[in-house]
Amino acid sequence: MDLVRHLRYFTVVAEELHFGNAAIRLGMAQPPLSQRIKRLEEELGVRLFDRSARQVRLTEAGRLLLGEARDIVARVDRLRELARHGDGAVLKVGVPPDLGAAVIAALVAGFRDSNPDVRLAPAESWTADQVTSLTGGSLDVGIVRHPVTAPGLSFGGTLVQTQGVLLADGDELAARAEVHLADLAGRELLMPPKEGEPGMYAETLAECRRRGYVPTQVHEGSGLGLVMAGAAVAFGAGQDTPGLVWRPLIGAPLAIRVSTAWRTATDTVADFSSVAAGVLQDNAGMAARAAAPARRVSRRPGALA
Incomplete structure (x- = not known):
């Protein structure tokens, strides 16, 4: 079990005190989130939440764990940040596992051309896990599939891939x-x-x-x-x-909608987003989503122009 990731899930549920809202914030479905919290409770041997049809409340054990969990998650994020800067400039990018090696290679090559001093570090993960990592700071930018709701994240232009x-x-x-x-x-x-x-x-x-x-x-x-x-x-x-x-x-x-996503906007993230849009169109059969047609308003006879 990835204890840090499960503690991250726990802190979000503890802040929301609502599994549905926490799942939306994490960009995942509610049943898997409930299963992961249950797995954490089994691992720790304690019940963290009192659940009822009307509300979710922290148990005493949950209240005691919350401060420690936040501290552990923050420390791990800080360690990753220090390691990243200690090894030179690195952009950590989430990509779908089924994106294809040729497309990922084109992303790396295209980004290298525009940012030769920054190393691109792609990590394969699905949208829900990317949203969690983006929110937690362990990814800088990702390529996600819509629909996805993730408060706190920003999204690049939408591309469409006909299936x-x-x-x-x-x-x-x-x-x-x-x-x-x-x-x-x-x-x-x-x-x-x-x-x-x-x-x-x-x-x-x-x-x-x-x-x-x-x-x-x-x-x-x-x-x-x-x-x-x-x-x-x-x-x-x-x-x-x-x-x-x-x-x-x-x-x-059938059509898949794809975009880049990030929590913190930087010039490097913007450059990657631009490169990704071009590479996905050239190498993955995607196209920019057409703008909605302007709505035509009919005037009543005799209405003033």
Whole structure:
């Protein structure tokens, strides 16, 4: 168990005294947050919160732990900051685990060109964990997927990545030029973990159901072995690769929204955000989200101009 991370979760719940609000602040779903608090209580052998249908209160043990937990979290953040400055200028960046090695390499190279004196340190983690790390100060900037609510964080411009379907190269649907979501009925689906990408997970499955595809089972992970074996399908953007066939979805019903996120704005963070936008468009099939069309107002006959 990552004790420091669990103590960070505890301090946020203790400050909010509401698991739902704490989950929103941490950028994660409520059930996994409750599970992690329970795991911390089991590890420490004490009950930290009194929970009821109406309120959440700290127990005496929880009140005693809160000051110590805040101090431990602050000290760990300070140690990381000292280590970072002691090893030269470093920008710690969160990237999705399934972003792809070529895209990450392009990010590193592009940032190096504009900031040769700063070392980019990418760390693979899903959106919910990035939000926690950004809020706690152990990441400087991240690449996150929306929807995500995280008070205290700022976000860069939104990019959109239209999703197609990844199939085993022997799948009968691979013979088609395009695939309708309803054509996937009866098939299992591979997705990023719900705990790591709660917003995107919920939106994707809701749209699948609306279009006539209810997966018989949803697997969670980033490896594509199940898809290559023909045991599941997955959504993504890209092209055919050995063992896999990519096909567009009719009507482009699925799209992932991505942006950079940060807690503290600096010139270096702004530079990374700019580089990331270009790299994601050039190397990951993303596009800037179009502005909403201006609303046309109809005037009543005889109204003054």
